[in-house]
Each structure stands twice: as structure tokens, then as C-alpha cells.
């Protein structure tokens with residue numbers, strides 16, 4: 001006799017949404033979470049200035065409909081992410097302010113290309129190669145990228161090698177590096193993944209669809225806490241799952257708290273690389289482990305700098321900064337409406353994060369403040385509070401924003417990607433076919449897993 005109908009492994013957004021949907025079907029559910037808090041990559045904390053800041057994800061996108069509906073259902077307010085005014089493009093030691101384009105598709109990384117004052121030949125080459133990526137993305141099927149035209153060649157070519165073949169100049173490489181490091185999927189370098197994977201990320205989570213469109217009043221972190229509070233009776237914290245063993249009659253799930261639960265189905269809603277730490281019986285087939293071993297997490301550090309007010313707004317600036325500085329590849333205004341306090345959210349990604357985290361604390365802080373000042377002037381170097389959160393150091397996430405695939409992995413191992421293992425169903429944002437790596441994907445994958453488990457269990 002099973003203890004519960006379904007065990008959900010992981011109380012991130014995806015696991016919490018899945019458990020909630022199953023409970024609404026009338027199922028008995030237990031959620032096992034490794035950390036001492038729910039939410040996973042959805043995580044916020046209080047600041048000295050009295051507001052909450054999101055250490056993990058914070059933005060919703062223009063067509064993130066599942067997420068928008070959830071925010072509304074939870075009674076939380078949304079407001080447009082502020083982009084009024086010029087942005088700053090820092091390139092080869094020169095700080096340029098320029099207006100943002102109406103549409104990402106017409107822009108050079110959000111900026112009106114002609115306003116940047118860059119050599120027209122370099123700009124048109126970057127735009128031509130960006131258009132070539134868009135064209136490839138339109139040809140990559142979301143649920144089966146390995147079936148795209150020319151998939152094998154595209155998957156065996158690193159993004160760097162493709163750019164070499166195109167004799168791409170530094171500006172075009174910078175645009176692609178930005179896509180790989182912080183543009184959605186995030187956290188990897190041009191030599192670490194294939195052109196097929198990059199095209200797939202833009203097929204399923206296009207930057208042109210404005211994924212950083214709105215923010216939540218009081219911060220996104222509330223979402224995880226509220227979903228967890230609704231299901232407090234079903235949630236066990238500090239319960240990392242170590243083993244999942246299936247027999248003819250049931251699935252047994254053991255966590256390090258010592259408890260073993262018997263269930264009729266299991267939903268595993270954790271990042272792919274972490275699934276390798278669970279002992280499955282029967283073992284995962286070789287195709288599964290091969291795929292998981294080729295799906296590392298990106299490298300990501302989030303920086304939040306708080307100021308009494310959003311001073312850049314008085315200078316007609318939007319807070320959007322992009323450039324080739326050594327650490328901060330992107331900064332954006334994430335202040336509450338009204339701009340008090342002023343908050344700049346920034347990211348250190350991929351190899352820059354690897355290098356940064358090897359430095360002593362004082363060097364790390366000085367580097368971040370120096371880049372903030374390069375974008376936003378000397379005032380930016382003296383924040384009231386500087387919060388730096390290294391996701392690579394989190395044992396239950398091991399990097400961010402999401403996983404990426406190494407060259408050749410989609411075509412050699414891709415078809416296994418979403419296949420259940422016996423009575424184990426995969427959720428988590430990495431299992432989504434639309435907006436994987438984002439909150440929206442986490443919700444989609446959680447709902448899909450709940451529907452699948454419900455269909456298995458029957459009425």
C-alpha cells in the first residue's frame with residue numbers, strides 16, 4: 001500500500017506547481033526538498049533599505065502567460081520593467097549612451113544600431129549574423145531539435161567555430177557571446193556549446209519576445225513562499241532524495257532524513273545535472289546518463305546594487321547596460337515603481353564568473369564596483385548595499401540560469417530528453433518545450449508532469 005500517490009522531488013517553482021496541480025486532482029502528494037527553504041532558483045532576501053530583492057530570477061516575459069496567470073491568482077501586483085531613457089553600451093574602453101530600439105529584432109543587443117556610433121561595417125556584419133541565427137532558430141523544432149535541417153553539422157560545430165568560419169569580427173562575436181552568456185539560456189561560452197543548441201534556445205525562448213518585460217511588486221521570491229505555505233502539510237525541507245527504486249507494485253523514494261516513502265509515481269523536478277546524484281533502481285539507461293552528463297549548468301553570479309534612489313533616471317538613462325567589461329555583462333534597473341530605492345541588477349556569467357570566484361573577497365568586490373562605475377558613473381561605486389549571490393556555489397543548483405548542452409549532445413542523445421524512466425516523470429524548467437530555463441518553462445513542465453502523473457494514476 002503506497003504512502004502517497006505521488007512524491008515530488010524538489011520544491012522549486014516547477015515542483016511546487018506540479019504538487020499543487022496534483023492536489024487539485026485530489027491526489028495525496030509529498031514534496032521532498034533538499035534545502036532548508038522552498039523556491040530553489042526562486043529566492044529573495046530582505047535588504048537594509050527595507051525592500052526585498054530577488055537573488056534568483058525576477059522578470060516575467062511578454063508572453064509568459066502561465067506565470068502571469070499564477071501571479072494574478074496569488075493576488076500579487078505586476079509592473080512594467082523600466083526601460084525609459086538611453087542605455088549604456090560599453091565597448092573597447094568607450095562608454096556610449098544610445099536609445100533603445102522599439103523591437104529587439106531591429107536592434108543590436110537592444111540598442112538602435114545607428115545610434116551607437118560604431119563602424120557601420122562592423123554593425124552590419126553583427127546584424128547579418130544575428131539574422132542568420134534567427135533564421136536557423138525558425139528552422140529548429142522546439143520538441144525535437146535533433147531533427148532540424150542539417151542538425152548533425154550544426155550540433156557538431158561550436159558557436160565559436162561557426163563564427164570563425166564566417167570570419168566574424170569582434171562586435172559580431174560580442175553579440176553572440178552575449179546571447180550565450182546572459183541572453184536567456186545563459187552561462188556558457190562560445191566554445192562550450194553548439195550552434196544547434198544556441199539556435200534552439202532562440203527558437204524556444206526568443207530574446208525578441210521580451211522575456212524581461214515585467215516585475216512583481218515586492219519581488220518574485222514571494223511566489224515560492226506562497227506556493228509552499230499553501231502546501232505546508234505536504235512539504236518536507238532538508239530532505240535530499242538519494243535513491244528512487246521501482247518495483248512492480250510501487251516506487252520507493254529514500255531521502256537523507258532516513259524516511260522511505262512508497263508512491264505510485266514520482267516527479268523529479270530538479271536541474272538535470274543533479275539527477276545524476278540520485279541512485280535509480282533500475283538504473284537510468286546509458287542514453288539517459290549520457291544526456292545528463294552533457295547537460296551542465298551555466299556559470300552565473302547575480303549582483304544587486306542598492307542606492308537611495310535610481311539616480312541614473314535623472315540623467316535620462318534607463319539602467320540597461322551592456323558591454324565588454326571584465327565582469328558585468330548586463331545591468332538592468334530593477335527598482336520598485338518610483339525608483340526608491342534604486343536597484344541595479346547585474347550578472348557575471350560563464351568564464352568571467354569562474355575567474356571572479358577564484359579571487360579574494362576584496363578583489364571581487366572592487367571589480368564589481370569598478371564595472372558599475374564604468375556603466376553608471378562614480379555614484380554607482382558607492383551603493384548603500386551590495387549583494388552578490390554566487391549560484392555556482394549552491395550545492396542544490398550548481399550554476400544558472402539553466403543547463404546547456406555540449407556540442408553533439410542533442411543529435412547523439414536528444415531523443416531521451418523528456419522520456420519518463422519507469423514511473424519517474426521529469427519536470428523542472430529544463431524539461432519544458434517553451435521557455436525552458438525560465439519561470440514560464442518551470443510552470444509549463446510542472447503542469448505537464450502533473451497531467452501525465454494524473455493520467456497514469458487514473459480516476
Ligand SMILES: Cc1cc2nc3c(=O)[nH]c(=O)nc-3n(C[C@H](O)[C@H](O)[C@H](O)COP(=O)(O)OP(=O)(O)OC[C@H]3O[C@@H](n4cnc5c(N)ncnc54)[C@H](O)[C@@H]3O)c2cc1C
Pocket residue numbers: 009010011012013014015032033034035038039040041042055056057058059060239240241242269270271274278300301302391396397399400401402427428429430436437438439440442
Ligand atoms: C540568477 C538567476 C536569474 C534568473 N533570472 C530569471 C528571470 O529573470 N526570469 C525567469 O523567468 N527566470 C529566471 N531565472 C531562471 C528561473 O529562476 C528558473 O528557471 C526557475 O526558478 C527554475 O525552477 P525549477 O523548479 O525548475 O528548478 P529549481 O528552482 O532549481 O528547483 C529545484 C529544487 O530541487 C531541489 N533539489 C535539488 N536536488 C534535490 C534532491 N536530490 N532532493 C530534493 N530536492 C532537490 C533544489 O534545492 C531546488 O529547490 C533565473 C535564475 C537565476 C539563478
